[in-house]
Amino acid sequence: MPKQTFINLPQEKKDTILHEAMLEFGHYGFDLASIQRIIEQSGISRGSFYQYFEDKTDIFGEVMLEISARKMKYLNPVLEKKEEYGLFELLKEMVKKAVHFGLEDPVAFQIGKDLISSKTLDMKTFLESMKEEVYKRNHISPESLYVKAIENSLARGEISNQYSVEVILSYTMVLVDKMSELYWMHMTRQTKPDKDDSIITEMLSILRYGLSSSNKTS
Amino acid sequence: MPKQTFINLPQEKKDTILHEAMLEFGHYGFDLASIQRIIEQSGISRGSFYQYFEDKTDIFGEVMLEISARKMKYLNPVLEKKEEYGLFELLKEMVKKAVHFGLEDPVAFQIGKDLISSKTLDMKTFLESMKEEVYKRNHISPESLYVKAIENSLARGEISNQYSVEVILSYTMVLVDKMSELYWMHMTRQTKPDKDDSIITEMLSILRYGLSSSNKTS
DNA sequence: TTGCCATGTGACACATCTGTCATATGACAA
DNA sequence: TTGTCATATGACAGATGTGTCACATGGCAA
Numbered sequence: 001m002p003k004q005t006f007i008n009l010p011q012e013k014k015d016t017i018l019h020e021a022m023l024e025f026g027h028y029g030f031d032l033a034s035i036q037r038i039i040e041q042s043g044i045s046r047g048s049f050y051q052y053f054e055d056k057t058d059i060f061g062e063v064m065l066e067i068s069a070r071k072m073k074y075l076n077p078v079l080e081k082k083e084e085y086g087l088f089e090l091l092k093e094m095v096k097k098a099v100h101f102g103l104e105d106p107v108a109f110q111i112g113k114d115l116i117s118s119k120t121l122d123m124k125t126f127l128e129s130m131k132e133e134v135y136k137r138n139h140i141s142p143e144s145l146y147v148k149a150i151e152n153s154l155a156r157g158e159i160s161n162q163y164s165v166e167v168i169l170s171y172t173m174v175l176v177d178k179m180s181e182l183y184w185m186h187m188t189r190q191t192k193p194d195k196d197d198s199i200i201t202e203m204l205s206i207l208r209y210g211l212s213s214s215n216k217t218s
Numbered sequence: 219m220p221k222q223t224f225i226n227l228p229q230e231k232k233d234t235i236l237h238e239a240m241l242e243f244g245h246y247g248f249d250l251a252s253i254q255r256i257i258e259q260s261g262i263s264r265g266s267f268y269q270y271f272e273d274k275t276d277i278f279g280e281v282m283l284e285i286s287a288r289k290m291k292y293l294n295p296v297l298e299k300k301e302e303y304g305l306f307e308l309l310k311e312m313v314k315k316a317v318h319f320g321l322e323d324p325v326a327f328q329i330g331k332d333l334i335s336s337k338t339l340d341m342k343t344f345l346e347s348m349k350e351e352v353y354k355r356n357h358i359s360p361e362s363l364y365v366k367a368i369e370n371s372l373a374r375g376e377i378s379n380q381y382s383v384e385v386i387l388s389y390t391m392v393l394v395d396k397m398s399e400l401y402w403m404h405m406t407r408q409t410k411p412d413k414d415d416s417i418i419t420e421m422l423s424i425l426r427y428g429l430s431s432s433n434k435t436s
Numbered sequence: 437t438t439g440c441c442a443t444g445t446g447a448c449a450c451a452t453c454t455g456t457c458a459t460a461t462g463a464c465a466a
Numbered sequence: 467t468t469g470t471c472a473t474a475t476g477a478c479a480g481a482t483g484t485g486t487c488a489c490a491t492g493g494c495a496a
Contacts, residue, residue: 005473031249036453045475050455167420170396178392202385210428223443254483263445268485 002062006052017042017052019107021063026110030060030123057126067108068134074101079140087146087153088204091172095179095200099187146172159211168211179203220280224270235260235270237325239281244328248278248341275344285326286352292319297358305364305371306422309390313397313418317405364390377429386429397421 006014020041024033035056039049053059078085078093085093102109135141150168153159159168182199224232238259242251253274257267271277296303296311303311320327353359368386371377377386400417 008472029249031247034453035455046454046477047456047475048473051473055455163420163424167417167424170400171393171421171424174392174396175389178388182388199385202381203389206381206385206389206425206428208428209430210424210426212427226442252483253485264447264484265445265486266443269443273485 002053002058003051009052013044017044017059018063018066021059022067022107022111025060025063026107030056033060057122061126061130063111064130065134065137067112068138070105070108071098071101071112072138074098079145082145082149083152085149086156086158087149087172088158088208090146090149091176091179091207092197092200092204095176095183096197098176098180099183102184103187142173143169153211158208163211171207175203175207220271220276221269227270235262235277236281236284239277240285240325240329243278243281244325248274251278279344279348281329282348283352283355285330286356288323288326289316289319289330290356292316297363300363300367301370303367304374304376305367305390306376306426308364308367309394309397309425310415310418310422313394313401314415316394316398317401320402321405360391361387371429376426381429389425393421393425 006017009017017038021033021038023041024038028034033056035046035049038059039046044052053062074097075094078090078097082090102113131141146169147165150159150165150172154161154165179200182203183197186196186199224235227235235256239256241259242256246252251274253264253267256277257264262270271280292315293312296308296315300308320331349359364387365383368377368383368390372379372383397418400421401415404414404417
């Protein structure tokens with residue numbers, strides 16, 4: 001957690017520092033990110049930095065919280081209606097919102113995407129507790145979200161009960177990632193308007209048929 | 219490429235150095251790996267190291283080639299019969315072999331698994347050319363392998379032609395990763411014998427039904 | 437034996453980074 | 467005005483890392 005000194009800072013200064021830190025972490029990843037460069041870019045002195053934060057991990061945590069807060073703004077409209085969605089609609093909406101977040105806030109997006117791979121031993125446990133914190137703040141986790149949607153769809157008979165929820169969940173989560181990646185590539189390469197989500201539709205229809213009850217008797 | 223001096227070395231010494239380098243890269247990843255530690259562990263001097271290799275990238279490349287050579291030993295039995303397999307059998311065999319490789323050569327496995335995430339800018343292009351090199355040496359690439367299998371299965375009517383090959387390929391490759399991960403976790407946590415591949419079977423059957431022609435008319 | 441050449445060695449120069457500390461600044465209260 | 471306290475600063479110590487270079491060693495050929 002940042003020190004009180006940082007919290008007391010005028011919002012503008014806080015924003016600058018966090019922004020520069022985001023750029024640094026996004027560009028170099030955690031391990032290679034340099035406090036040196038962050039303070040140079042932010043225009044604060046070395047001494048000040050250590051009066052704001054304990055160390056690199058500390059500011060990194062703050063950056064992660066900021067990013068997750070921003071991302072939640074995009075996801076919340078979907079989450080609020082989560083009871084209404086079946087699994088497939090939920091997946092589609094989540095993918096679209098995640099990518100829209102990336103398009104409109106690329107700096108934040110970049111970090112969340114592939115910063116998750118540090119080799120510092122302490123880092124893995126730190127990231128785990130980070131996730132816990134984020135889930136706690138937002139009263140939600142991907143697992144609980146998707147498990148609920150899966151159970152809903154099971155109850156509705158949209159999904160065959162021949163598969164275990166664990167396997168469906170794994171399947172689901174890995175597809176979310178892949179669909180996001182493909183949709184992202186599609187959205188960033190095309191100059192076309194926003195509307196073409198045919199890639200998501202196509203991948204989801206494979207999933208839908210794969211999980212459909214009709215297989216049960218085949 | 220390593221210098222001639224390294225190539226001239228007695229095999230035992232070469233093995234020691236590459237082994238220690240593998241441990242180092244596996245433990246710390248490329249960015250945080252230290253030549254210092256590699257030479258300490260290998261018992262060679264700093265000067266010698268630079269007479270063997272240009273720099274860290276150089277020895278890393280050699281390590282990657284060694285790993286891919288080892289992995290190919292596991293995959294080759296499958297690849298030799300690739301024409302005989304349909305997509306689903308091929309996927310199953312590839313996953314099983316990849317995990318068996320991991321079980322029997324964990325050090326090598328670890329590096330291949332998640333070392334692919336360096337942030338050094340040059341690194342991304344380096345890794346790309348590395349892959350090219352490996353594919354060239356083995357006259358194969360995952361893409362070509364799976365595309366062929368998909369086309370075979372399409373020809374046999376096992377797969378509906380309502381989906382594009384690109385989407386099926388994406389689907390396939392991401393599932394290979396996930397199935398490997400799950401099967402790996404299963405194999406490393408259980409003390410049970412080797413035989414239980416039910417997780418793979420379950421995930422593949424979702425894929426099989428998802429891609430099956432019968433959906434076409436539904 | 438002598439001389440040559442491939443190989444081995446570690447001290448060294450230079451760079452980068454982190455975290456600390458003595459000191460400066462500036463605002464506000466007494 | 468003066469004293470106090472939060473904040474700001476950058477020089478500094480200490481760690482770690484890379485790549486080089488002048489010199490040592492040891493085997494082999496003449």
